[in-house]
């Protein structure tokens with residue numbers, strides 16, 4: 323039998339019509355990427371036939387990028403975004419990147435220790451540094467996407483193998499108002515809405531899911547997240563005040579999506595911190611019937627559907643970083659909310675994967 327024809331990374335890139343960087347990302351992302359059959363001095367080599375078959379079957383499985391948004395603070399955006407990211411990675415073996423766009427850094431410090439964060443912040447390994455570099459184009463850039471991404475984060479299992487984090491920094495507070503000015507600064511031509519997208523380009527292919535935890539606003543930083551989003555999730559407490567801004571979010575995202583000429587559909591509304599009182603029951607019924615406030619009053623937009631799983635208000639989630647809690651397991655970290663968060667993650671995954679074709 324003739325020996326198989328061997329190909330290296332550069333040839334695989336040529337076969338697939340992509341960059342070598344993309345091939346390296348596939349190797350990291352897909353367990354089913356063929357195993358190299360030999361390590362030569364020039365690098366690993368593969369069997370050409372196996373590679374060709376894989377490339378034919380692969381057909382660019384797109385990365386799902388989901389923003390978790392609500393204009394109201396404290397409605398469980400961070401809690402649900404982090405839980406969904408952890409569960410996609412741990413329970414469904416997806417490669418996941420969580421991006422923290424909120425200067426409050428809540429998602430960051432639930433996934434890594436404050437000491438670790440402080441060290442990363444000093445080293446410019448946060449999204450704040452990314453924006454700061456663009457605001458000071460006369461200085462040498464410090465942000466490096468490969469170094470800024472922290473791998474194996476979360477307290478679950480002392481770190482989840484496929485879960486990565488791009489941290490935020492409180493320094494974003496001072497920067498965020500100046501970000502819209504970037505287009506005007508000096509001879510710099512960067513579009514202030516494209517900064518995150520450009521920075522992620524080398525790594526995006528590595529992930530099945532990118533989950534973005536947004537601040538409670540629709541400013542330039544959030545829009546940087548929406549710019550790359552393939553969909554968004556609206557966590558809300560089922561009460562009047564928390565659901566107030568949902569129409570505004572949907573209208574704004576719709577307008578932004580038209581501006582950039584790219585669909586950003588709402589995946590759904592998820593009820594959070596649900597309590598067994600009459601008010602919550604009534605608002606939940608309106609949400610399920612898709613007749614929330616202005617949507618029902620002929621605002622011109624359809625209310626996004628509800629996720630079936632609603633997240634109950636629980637002691638385990640509220641006590642958060644309690645050292646007594648066994649935060650290394652999902653049951654310890656989320657208590658009675660675990661089942662709903664687990665179900666929500668499956669719903670998110672099914673909706674994303676149904677959209678693929």
Ligand SMILES: Nc1ncnc2c1ncn2[C@@H]1O[C@H](COP(=O)(O)OP(=O)(O)OP(=O)(O)O)[C@@H](O)[C@H]1O
Nearest residue numbers: 395396397398399400401538595634635636639640
């Ligand atoms: N299901 C829940 N049960 C009990 N407490 C919860 C639940 N979900 C969230 N919380 C608590 O409510 C507070 C706000 O939650 P979270 O930080 O997730 O909201 P957020 O929308 O991200 O807030 P912000 O707008 O400040 O970013 C936190 O203290 C969190 O621990």
Ligand SMILES: [Mg+2]
Nearest residue numbers: 399400424428
């Ligand atoms: Mg938050």
